[in-house]
Amino acid sequence: MINKKLLALSVGMAMLSGVAQAVPWCHKGTIVEIADVNWSESQILANFTGSVPGGVADPEVYKTFHATHNYANTFAGGGGGFGGYSVPGSGQVRVNAYAPYTYTNMVGPGYYHTSQGVSFKMDKCYTIPPLTHHHEVKFVEPGDEGGDGGGIVFEPIEGLDVIKKQWSQPTEEGQR
Secondary structure (H helix, E strand, O other), rough: HHHHHHHHHHHHHHHHHHHOOOOOOOOOOOEEEEEEEEEOOHHHHHHOOOOOOOOOOOHHHHHHHHHHHHHHHHOOOOOOHHHHHHEOOOOOOOEEEEEOOOHHOOOOOOOOOHHHOOEEEEEEEEEEOOOOEEEEOOOOOOOOOOOOOOOOEEEEEEOHHHHHHHHHHHOOOHOO
């Protein structure tokens, strides 16, 4: 009897954990790298606003983090709508710092200094979904059963012809 209760409890918890998982940023949208930026110390300090609060373990990392994110926020918004299609994080910009090593790996307080500068990439989430379905590779050999010779099949998304028709129609201004 106890084993049945434990089994029921574990199955219930597994089901709930599947429901509680968050949807990833830009799920089913298009992520575009909008910039690859290299800053010196003066550019970091020019984009940092405010002051470092007390109790911050590494003020240099704090300044750089907030400067890069302040800059990225100027590009936020305008992720676009696509026929009622919704994407989590549409219009948001993410910062991916990749240099210097001491900043990106956070080896400890006091190791990174703004004088080292920072290099980072910015990725923006757009609502526009990819315009083709991508299928898994089934056959790699030429002359496979699908007849495409490469094993990769691309099919247009349903309704794409309607979008093409709307984009190619002349505007009201052009009809006058």
